[in-house]
Amino acid sequence: MTEKAYNAYEVAQQQFDEIAEKINLDKATAELLRQPLREYHFSIPVKMDDGSVQVFRGFRIQHNDARGPAKGGIRFHPLETVDTIRALSMWMTWKCSVVDIPLGGAKGGIICDPRNLTEREQEQLCRGFVRQISKNVGPYNDVPAPDVMTNAKHMLWMLDEFETIHGARYPGFITGKPVGMGGSLGRKEATGFGIIYTLREALKELNIDITKTTASLQGFGNVAQHAAMMYQELGGKLLAVSCWDNNDKKAYTFQKLDGIDINILQNITDSYGTIDKDKAIELGYQILSGDVWIEQDVDILIPAALENQITTENVNRISSQVKVIAEGANGPTAPDADKVINERNIFVVPDFLANAGGVTCSYFEQVQSNMNYYWEKDEVLQKLDIKMTSAFKSVYDLSVQKKIHMRDAAYIIAINRVAQAVKSRGWV
Ligand code: NAD
Numbered sequence: 451m452t453e454k455a456y457n458a459y460e461v462a463q464q465q466f467d468e469i470a471e472k473i474n475l476d477k478a479t480a481e482l483l484r485q486p487l488r489e490y491h492f493s494i495p496v497k498m499d500d501g502s503v504q505v506f507r508g509f510r511i512q513h514n515d516a517r518g519p520a521k522g523g524i525r526f527h528p529l530e531t532v533d534t535i536r537a538l539s540m541w542m543t544w545k546c547s548v549v550d551i552p553l554g555g556a557k558g559g560i561i562c563d564p565r566n567l568t569e570r571e572q573e574q575l576c577r578g579f580v581r582q583i584s585k586n587v588g589p590y591n592d593v594p595a596p597d598v599m600t601n602a603k604h605m606l607w608m609l610d611e612f613e614t615i616h617g618a619r620y621p622g623f624i625t626g627k628p629v630g631m632g633g634s635l636g637r638k639e640a641t642g643f644g645i646i647y648t649l650r651e652a653l654k655e656l657n658i659d660i661t662k663t664t665a666s667l668q669g670f671g672n673v674a675q676h677a678a679m680m681y682q683e684l685g686g687k688l689l690a691v692s693c694w695d696n697n698d699k700k701a702y703t704f705q706k707l708d709g710i711d712i713n714i715l716q717n718i719t720d721s722y723g724t725i726d727k728d729k730a731i732e733l734g735y736q737i738l739s740g741d742v743w744i745e746q747d748v749d750i751l752i753p754a755a756l757e758n759q760i761t762t763e764n765v766n767r768i769s770s771q772v773k774v775i776a777e778g779a780n781g782p783t784a785p786d787a788d789k790v791i792n793e794r795n796i797f798v799v800p801d802f803l804a805n806a807g808g809v810t811c812s813y814f815e816q817v818q819s820n821m822n823y824y825w826e827k828d829e830v831l832q833k834l835d836i837k838m839t840s841a842f843k844s845v846y847d848l849s850v851q852k853k854i855h856m857r858d859a860a861y862i863i864a865i866n867r868v869a870q871a872v873k874s875r876g877w878v
Contacts, residue, residue, distance in 0.1 A: 456758045458537035458781050465785065466540070469861040478878040479869050486513040486539055490586055491532065494560065494578035499568050506575060508560045510583050512592055513539035515554035516871035519590055521546060521809055523597025523626075524558035524579070524604075534757070535559045541780055542809065544864035545802040549841040551813045556592050558583075564599050565696055565722060576604050580611040588612075589622035589820065595812050596626040598671075598756075599722065606631055621819035625812035634815035636830035637808075642676025642778070643831065644807015645752065647838040648799045649776040650684060655846060656797060658749070658773065661685030666746035668692050669755030670715070671723030673778050673805065677752055678712045686750070688712070692743040693725050694755070701740025704730050747771045754778030754805075765790045777801035792855050800857040802864070803845055810837050 463484050470480040490510045498504050509532055512520040522542040535557045543555025560579060564572050580587075587594060596605055605626045612623050621632035629635055636643075653660050663686050667674050670693040678688055688710040692703040704715070704725055718729040727737055744751065744760065745767040753759050756779055760768075765787040775791065776799040777783060783791065783798075791798060811834055818824050825833075849859035872878055 456761075456784065457533050458757050459533035459540075461781060461785055462537035462540045465857075465861065466865070469858065469865055472858070473862055473866060475865070475869060476878070479872060482872060482878055483514065483543075483865065483868060486511045486536055487515065488512040488586075489532075489536075490583055492582040494575060494582060496571055496574045496578055498571055506560050506562050506578075508558070508579050508582060509535045510558040510587065510592070510594075511535050511539040511556060513555040513557075514543045514868060514872075515556075515591070516868060516875055516877065517547060517554055518552035519554065520556035520592040521553040521595070521812065522556040522558065523595045524560070524600055524608075525597035526560050526562050526564045526599040528561065528563040530559040530561045537757075538780055541802050543868055544861065545806045545809055546813075547864035547867045548803050548845065548860050549806040549810050549837055550867070551810060551837075553593075553809070553813060556594075557597075558594055559597075572604065573607050576607040577611040580608045581615070584612055584615045587623070588616075589620050589816070593622070593812070593816055594624050595809070601672075601721075602626055602628040602633060621822065622816050625815040625819075627815070627819075632815075632819050634811060634818055634824065634830055635827035636834065637811045637815055638672065639676045639679070639831070640811030640834055641673045641805050641808030642678070642754075643680045644810065644834060644838045645673070645677045645754070645776050645778045645799075645804045646680035646684065647807070647835050648804050648842045649681070649750065649752075649774065651839055651842040651846070652774055652776070652797055652799050656773065663687070663749040664689050664747075665750035665752060666690040666743050666748045667778075668743045668751075668753045668759055668782075669723065669779065670719055670725055671755070673808075674723070674752070674754035675712070675716060675719070677754055677776075677778055678710070681752075682712050689748055690743050690746045691715070691725070692740050692755070693719075693723055694740075695724055695727070696722070702727065703738040703740055703743045705736040705738055705742075705746070706734060744768060749773050751775045752778050753782035755782075757781035758784055760784065760787045760791070762786045762790070768794075768796070772796055774799065776804050778805050780805065788857065798856050799842070800860050803841060803856070803860045806841065807834055807838055810834055
C-alpha cells in the first residue's frame with residue numbers, strides 16, 4: 451500500500467481546524483478562515499533564448515487581508531503545487547498576525563526551475579508574472595516578496611514591470627528589493643536572525659546557556675546561512691548542515707564535529723545554497739547522506755530548507771540530546787511527527803513564529819519605501835529583535851498559562867486576532 455502523498459494545504463487546514471475547535475470559533479468565521487479569500491491561476495508565455503516559447507504556470511493566492519494588505523513571497527520551484535501555495539498563504543496570515551504587524555497573508559509561485567533558465571528568461575518570467583497579476587496586487591492590497599529560489603534581482607524586475615504598467619513609482623509594491631533601490635538594510639539577514647532571536651529567548655526560558663549548545667541545520671540558503679551566522683555570533687557551535695545538490699539530484703549533510711566556521715562555509719556555497727563537496731572535503735568536512743542532519747547529537751535542530759522534512763519516518767531518529775527545534779522553514783514538521791516531538795518534551799519554536807523575521811523586516815521595508823526614507827541597519831535589526839522577542843514572549847506566556855504547546859499558543863493568538871478583524875469589519 452502506498453502512503454498518502456503529503457499535502458501542505460491539508461496540513462494547514464488540519465492545524466487550523468484543531469485550534470478553531472479549541473477556541474470555539476463560530477462556524478462562519480472558521481469557514482472563512484480555513485480557505486483563501488481569493489486565488490489567481492494563470493499562464494505565463496516566455497520567449498526562450500533558442501526562439502521557442504515555453505508556457506509556465508503561475509499562481510497568486512490571497513488567504514486573508516482583514517488586518518491589512520496581503521503579504522507573501524513568490525517562489526520558483528519545479529515541483530510547486532497550488533495546494534502548497536494555498537497552505538503558505540494561510541501560514542502567512544498567521545505569521546503576520548502572531549508578530550502583530552498590520553498585514554494579511556498571501557503567497558505566489560511559478561512552476562519552473564530557474565537553475566535551468568538564463569538571466570534573460572528569468573527576467574521575462576518575472577515580468578510575465580506581473581503582467582498577469584498587476585491589477586490584483588499593489589502597495590495597498592497585496593505586496594509580494596522573495597522566497598525559495600527568488601531574490602532581490604527578481605523583485606526589482608517585478609517592480610519595474612509593475613511601475614511601467616501603472617505609470618509611476620510604487621516602491622512599496624514589493625519587498626526584498628536591492629538595497630539602494632528601495633530595499634531595506636537587514637532584510638537579507640532578517641529571517642535567519644529572527645529565528646535565532648526566538649531561539650535565544652527559548653533557551654533563556656529553559657535555562658540553557660547558548661554558548662554551551664550545539665546545533666544541526668537542514669538547508670544552507672538565505673534563511674539557514676543567516677541563522678547560522680547569528681547562532682555563531684551568540685556563541686553556539688554548529689556541527690552539521692545539509693543542502694541539496696542539483697547535479698547529483700540528492701541532498702548531502704556536511705559535518706564538522708569541531709565546529710563549522712560559517713564564513714568559510716559560505717565562501718564555498720553557490721547562490722542557490724549548494725555547498726561545493728570537493729572544497730568541503732579539502733576543509734575537513736565529512737560528507738554524509740542528506741537525511742542524517744536530523745540524527746546528530748546536538749542540542750538544537752533547525753530545519754530551514756523545505757516543508758514536510760520531519761515526518762513519522764524520521765522523527766524517532768532525533769537524538770535524545772535535542773532540547774529545542776527552531777523551525778526555520780515553513781511547515782517542516784508533519785502533524786503526526788509533531789505529536790511525537792511533543793511527547794518527547796522537545797521545545798518547539800513553531801515555524802510561523804520563528805521565521806516571521808522576514809515578513810517583519812519586509813513590513814519595515816514597506817514602511818520605509820512608502821515614506822521614501824530609509825533607516826540604518828542597526829535600527830532595522832533592533833526593531834526586528836524587539837518585535838520577535840515580544841512575539842515570542844506573548845506566545846510563551848500563553849503556553850505556560852494554558853499549559854499548552856508553543857504551536858497551539860501561537861495559533862490561538864494569531865487566529866484570534868484575525869477572527870477579531872473579520873468580525874470588526876462586519877464580514878461575519
Ligand atoms: P533558499 O532557496 O535560499 O535555500 C533553500 C536551501 O535548502 C538550499 O540550501 C537548498 O540546497 C536546501 N535544500 C533544498 N532541498 C533540500 C533537501 N531535501 N535537503 C537538504 N537541503 C535542501 O530558500 P530560503 O529563502 O532559505 O528558504 C528556506 C525555507 O524558509 C523555505 O521553507 C521558505 O519558505 C522559508 N522562509 C523563507 C523566508 C525568506 O525570507 N527567505 C522567510 C520565511 C520562511
